[in-house]
Amino acid sequence: MPPKLDPGANAPGATDPGRIRNFGIIAHIDHGKSTLADRMLQLTGVVDPRQMRAQYLDRMDIERERGITIKSQAVRMPWTIREGERAGEQAVLNMIDTPGHVDFTYEVSRSLAACEGAVLLVDAAQGIEAQTLANLYLALENDLRIIPVLNKIDLPAAQPEKYAEELAHLIGGDPADCIRVSGKTGEGVPYLLDEIVRQFIPPVGEAEAPARAMIFDSVYDVYRGVVTYVRVIDGRISARDRIKMMSTGAVHELLEIGVISPEMVKAEALGVGEVGYLITGVKDVRQSRVGDTVTINSRPAAEALGGYKDPKPMVYSGLYPIDGSDYPNLREALDKLKLNDAALDYEPETSGALGFGFRCGFLGLLHLEIIRERLEREYNLDLISTAPNVVYRAIQDDGEEIVVTNPSEYPTGKIAEVYEPVVRATVLTPNDYVGAVMELCQGRRGSLLGMDYLSADRVELRYTLPLAEIIYDFFDQLKSRTKGYASLDYEPSGEQASDLVKVDILLHGEPVDAFSAIVHKDKAYNYGVTIAAKLRTLIPRQQFEVPIQAAIGSRVIARETIRAIRKDVLAKCYGGDISRKRKLLEKQKEGKKRMKMVGRVEVPQEAFIAALSSDSGDGKAAGKK
Numbered sequence: 008m009p010p011k012l013d014p015g016a017n018a019p020g021a022t023d024p025g026r027i028r029n030f031g032i033i034a035h036i037d038h039g040k041s042t043l044a045d046r047m048l049q050l051t052g053v054v055d056p057r058q059m060r061a062q063y064l065d066r067m068d069i070e071r072e073r074g075i076t077i078k079s080q081a082v083r084m085p086w087t088i089r090e091g092e093r094a095g096e097q098a099v100l101n102m103i104d105t106p107g108h109v110d111f112t113y114e115v116s117r118s119l120a121a122c123e124g125a126v127l128l129v130d131a132a133q134g135i136e137a138q139t140l141a142n143l144y145l146a147l148e149n150d151l152r153i154i155p156v157l158n159k160i161d162l163p164a165a166q167p168e169k170y171a172e173e174l175a176h177l178i179g180g181d182p183a184d185c186i187r188v189s190g191k192t193g194e195g196v197p198y199l200l201d202e203i204v205r206q207f208i209p210p211v212g213e214a215e216a217p218a219r220a221m222i223f224d225s226v227y228d229v230y231r232g233v234v235t236y237v238r239v240i241d242g243r244i245s246a247r248d249r250i251k252m253m254s255t256g257a258v259h260e261l262l263e264i265g266v267i268s269p270e271m272v273k274a275e276a277l278g279v280g281e282v283g284y285l286i287t288g289v290k291d292v293r294q295s296r297v298g299d300t301v302t303i304n305s306r307p308a309a310e311a312l313g314g315y316k317d318p319k320p321m322v323y324s325g326l327y328p329i330d331g332s333d334y335p336n337l338r339e340a341l342d343k344l345k346l347n348d349a350a351l352d353y354e355p356e357t358s359g360a361l362g363f364g365f366r367c368g369f370l371g372l373l374h375l376e377i378i379r380e381r382l383e384r385e386y387n388l389d390l391i392s393t394a395p396n397v398v399y400r401a402i403q404d405d406g407e408e409i410v411v412t413n414p415s416e417y418p419t420g421k422i423a424e425v426y427e428p429v430v431r432a433t434v435l436t437p438n439d440y441v442g443a444v445m446e447l448c449q450g451r452r453g454s455l456l457g458m459d460y461l462s463a464d465r466v467e468l469r470y471t472l473p474l475a476e477i478i479y480d481f482f483d484q485l486k487s488r489t490k491g492y493a494s495l496d497y498e499p500s501g502e503q504a505s506d507l508v509k510v511d512i513l514l515h516g517e518p519v520d521a522f523s524a525i526v527h528k529d530k531a532y533n534y535g536v537t538i539a540a541k542l543r544t545l546i547p548r549q550q551f552e553v554p555i556q557a558a559i560g561s562r563v564i565a566r567e568t569i570r571a572i573r574k575d576v577l578a579k580c581y582g583g584d585i586s587r588k589r590k591l592l593e594k595q596k597e598g599k600k601r602m603k604m605v606g607r608v609e610v611p612q613e614a615f616i617a618a619l620s621s622d623s624g625d626g627k628a629a630g631k632k
């Protein structure tokens with residue numbers, strides 16, 4: 008038995024780094040990370056059973072509603088080994104829950120940089136999926152130890168034996184070493200916690216060296232200002248220190264320092280290997296950048312830690328307030344969200360159709376939807392977002408290069424070459440659907456890089472695909488063609504020269520910049536016809552006839568017409584109940600607020616996002632299923 012510790016020994020700042028284990032849980036979406044995290048919170052006693060709720064760590068409303076994790080979370084939990092030779096040994100676990108969606112891979116890599124180990128969680132009824140692989144590779148890149156775990160063993164459809172083989176094949180080792188758990192019932196979770204202490208290595212750092220801590224997340228809190236999450240690598244930061252950001256040299260007073268367990272708990276200090284938060288009272292969101300190194304002003308470190316790769320926006324869209332006077336509020340809201348989200352990029356732009364707004368860069372469509380939803384909910388803004396597009400690079404005949412993040416900026420002069428971003432996509436699918444997946448990828452201008460059998464019935468297909476071809480509804484199509492069995496992951500893989508043209512959409516003879524799109528030449532006609540037809544159904548009839556045209560330059564390639572009519576909301580109201588009539592007219596007026604005048608034509612907000620998705624147009628193309 009190890010010696011009994013005095014009660015203060017587990018306190019932040021006083022914990023022996025040898026007892027700390029920093030780990031992440033990585034998994035494909037829906038394989039049960041958040042549920043497993045819930046069980047760990049309960050078993051380690053940091054959450055009172057009466058206060059337990061599902062997905063405890065998913066704090067944002069959107070996360071709960073959609074059942075997905077967007078932001079990483081870090082929680083400190085005490086654990087005493089229960090079984091085996093080392094029973095009774097006390098440890099402090101810092102668990103970092105990470106998001107699973109492909110848009111948020113950068114959050115995963117940031118969190119993993121703060122860990123020594125990763126629990127690789129796989130659904131025992133599903134097996135390895137595309138993001139299992141992607142996350143595993145990220146963990147290996149960060150030199151993490153891996154504990155393979157099969158989850159959901161309580162499900163009747165679980166096949167732990169089969170998938171333990173698959174997992175062992177993937178990471179090497181014995182299938183018997185895969186730990187089997189149920190996040191739902193808690194079975195196997197205490198053993199997993201024991202193994203985390205036994206298998207993962209404690210953090211190493213120099214306790215006597217000048218302090219260095221890495222910022223792995225930074226959140227703006229309306230009540231507390233900027234809350235910065237750090238992992239201390241060397242030295243010690245105490246509540247009385249003045250801290251210094253190494254990239255800018257800015258010095259700040261520390262108002263508070265502490266750990267998350269699972270609410271904020273103030274502490275005296277944070278020592279080597281510890282994970283916690285700092286509050287400095289800084290209001291400017293750009294002062295506390297993710298990836299920066301924090302040191303102490305009175306005894307600064309000489310060298311910063313290696314930062315993170317800055318996430319690069321992949322998809323651009325214009326965000327415009329419906330009410331033009333909200334423009335300054337939108338700017339402020341974006342400033343605040345940016346702190347939470349290093350990947351969000353924005354700059355002001357004006358649109359002939361939509362007025363003043365921002366061109367915003369996102370990691371993908373889900374990211375876009377979430378930012379828009381947060382702006383609307385948390386900042387009370389009514390917004391229109393334009394059809395998303397990727398970033399193009401056009402080289403003009405005179406050699407000048409133009410980077411196009413907005414199709415309306417596409418140069419009109421002679422263009423020698425246009426480059427578009429491509430991704431390396433990995434699709435995992437059961438054998439039966441290989442044909443369907445190949446057909447889809449080929450239809451999207453993909454070229455096959457390779458194909459491997461992971462097991463007798465599971466195939467990994469690797470493709471190069473233009474990013475533009477997958478951002479709209481590729482995932483939905485993939486799911487529907489494979490009855491939901493295929494999974495997708497992709498990473499940027501440079502660019503390629505392509506034969507692209509700009510298609511303009513004209514409403515009532517006026518080009519609507521927000522609807523312009525850059526598409527492959529072979530698809531331009533199809534695109535024009537589809538969008539024109541779609542807009543005809545999305546734009547309500549007006550009091551005059553509205554032609555919708557699609558054109559390349561001055562050549563019209565498609566045309567539809569919206570016939571004239573005024574919607575008479577009072578048609579069904581006979582008799583003289585004036586209050587009811589007034590109510591209906593009020594309601595009609597309300598509805599119109601979400602319309603935008605484009606020239607003389609009223610365009611509903613949905614048209615802007617729905618026009619380019621080839622599903623029902625409800626903007627869910629990037630959703631999780």
Ligand SMILES: Nc1nc2c(ncn2[C@@H]2O[C@H](COP(=O)(O)OP(=O)(O)OP(=O)(O)O)[C@@H](O)[C@H]2O)c(=O)[nH]1
Nearest residue numbers: 036037038039040041042075076107159189190191
């Ligand atoms: N039967 C059973 N269901 C589980 C288990 N663990 C999780 N689930 C269910 O699987 C679904 C996904 O679980 P989550 O914990 O939200 O998955 P996640 O991996 O955190 O998902 P993201 O945060 O979106 O990446 C939920 O409906 C859970 O109730 C388990 O051990 N057994």
